[in-house]
Amino acid sequence: MSVSVRLPTILRTHAGGLSEISAEGGTIGEVVEDVVRQFPGTSSHLKAPDGGLHRFVNVYMNDEDVRYLGGLETPVDAGAQISIVPAVAGGSV
Amino acid sequence: MPAYDSILDLIGNTPLVDISSLSPNPSVRILAKLEGQNPGGSVKDRAAKAMIEEAEKEGRLGPGSVVLESSSGNTGIALAMICRVRGYHLTVVLPENVSQERRQMLEVWGAEIVSSPGAEGSNGALRAAQALAAEHPEWFFPYQYGNPANPKAHYEGTGPEIWRDCPEVTHFVAGLGTAGTLMGVGRFLKERNPAVQLWAVEPPSGETVDGLRNLDDGFVPPVFTDNEGDELLDRKMIVRARESIEWTRRLTDVGIFAGISAGSAVAAAVKGAYKLDEGVMVVLVADSGWKYLSTGAWTDDLDEVVERANRLIYF
Numbered sequence A: 001m002s003v004s005v006r007l008p009t010i011l012r013t014h015a016g017g018l019s020e021i022s023a024e025g026g027t028i029g030e031v032v033e034d035v036v037r038q039f040p041g042t043s044s045h046l047k048a049p050d051g052g053l054h055r056f057v058n059v060y061m062n063d064e065d066v067r068y069l070g071g072l073e074t075p076v077d078a079g080a081q082i083s084i085v086p087a088v089a090g091g092s093v
Numbered sequence B: 001m002p003a004y005d006s007i008l009d010l011i012g013n014t015p016l017v018d019i020s021s022l023s024p025n026p027s028v029r030i031l032a033k034l035e036g037q038n039p040g041g042s043v044k045d046r047a048a049k050a051m052i053e054e055a056e057k058e059g060r061l062g063p064g065s066v067v068l069e070s071s072s073g074n075t076g077i078a079l080a081m082i083c084r085v086r087g088y089h090l091t092v093v094l095p096e097n098v099s100q101e102r103r104q105m106l107e108v109w110g111a112e113i114v115s116s117p118g119a120e121g122s123n124g125a126l127r128a129a130q131a132l133a134a135e136h137p138e139w140f141f142p143y144q145y146g147n148p149a150n151p152k153a154h155y156e157g158t159g160p161e162i163w164r165d166c167p168e169v170t171h172f173v174a175g176l177g178t179a180g181t182l183m184g185v186g187r188f189l190k191e192r193n194p195a196v197q198l199w200a201v202e203p204p205s206g207e208t209v210d211g212l213r214n215l216d217d218g219f220v221p222p223v224f225t226d227n228e229g230d231e232l233l234d235r236k237m238i239v240r241a242r243e244s245i246e247w248t249r250r251l252t253d254v255g256i257f258a259g260i261s262a263g264s265a266v267a268a269a270v271k272g273a274y275k276l277d278e279g280v281m282v283v284l285v286a287d288s289g290w291k292y293l294s295t296g297a298w299t300d301d302l303d304e305v306v307e308r309a310n311r312l313i314y315f
Helices: A028-038 A040-046 B044-057 B074-086 B100-108 B118-135 B149-165 B180-192 B222-226 B241-254 B260-273 B290-295 B302-309
Strands: A002-006 A020-024 A057-061 A081-086 B016-018 B028-034 B066-070 B089-095 B112-116 B171-175 B197-202 B235-238 B279-285
Touching: A002 A028, A020 A028, A028 A040, A028 A057, A028 A081, B016 B149, B028 B149, B028 B260, B044 B074, B044 B149, B066 B074, B066 B118, B074 B089, B074 B100, B089 B100, B089 B118, B100 B112, B100 B290, B112 B118, B149 B180, B171 B180, B171 B260, B180 B197, B180 B222, B197 B260, B235 B260, B241 B260, B241 B302, B260 B279, B290 B302
Parallel strands: A002 A081, B028 B279, B066 B089, B089 B112, B171 B197, B171 B279, B197 B235
Antiparallel strands: A002 A020, A057 A081, B016 B028
16 A cells, blocks of 8 residues: 655655655555665664664654554554654643 | 632642533543643643752752743743742743743743744753753753653642542543653553543644754653653644644633643544543643733634744644
């Protein structure tokens, strides 16, 4: 399944300046692998040494943080919008 | 009602009010915890008071002491009020693009304001404050992102209040921010009833801010990691400016004049309520709407407000 993946600014330099790319995968993990396959420069930003998702990266599927859905095993919904976002504090809520 | 010794004794014990008429699902009740009722005007009174009292206990504060904080508003305002009452000097590092009212509220309490670049947001203010703290080791820097007194205030206050007023609670929904509210309330409620669901709400990371950050700047508050936030949370969702403002407006239908982050939290609760069979959701209304009047959030054209919201910090 092909989905659209939005990239944060830091990753765009490793993806030919693109802010949005297409990637293939049935799970979030497969989509991330496909992003890394297409743009190897993104690897160290996305993946932790243990192969999991980098701690300072959040991946959202339709605005839901996938860490609390099923992590990298989360099945990708048809037509889902995937966003990769650096983890940041929200401030003073 | 007794007479209170100090305005600071009025912090906490905020009311819980049923707003189920906004629920899209008749089997899901929604209740709002009105933190704008705190004397300093927001939920941040709780953490600020706890952090100051903890420092007093440790002997780190005395007459004329300087307290330093980085805050996009509410924590600074809460600390400013408390420092004024207790006789401390407060210096606040503030991103320059926070709303006018927030800046003025700090000035009301006599706080000193140091501006940090708006485009760097809360993280930029935090970095600037950390640099100042390193220069002035004698100042007290409560550091709400890493201070255990922050979640503790909610573990000992907000959480027990919710449990006392609504033991049938099934979901607690609040903005993430420093994670103090969610970690403290979540830990307390889950100890009482492990089935309680903890939902975190976040603003989107804006393009303008994004442009000046990189992944190495990614920041997870120690309050979140120290409390094993990844295990504690059940769901984390982004709510965008348009939905946040729409639900901030909808809250006025039930007589609640709340800040924009409350609109985000209610939007998240409503979105979730559609998919539940039944439930009782408690949503944290972090502050009231006064500080946001200049944004036109209630009265201006929605598209214009949303466009402005992407440039201003509401959280």
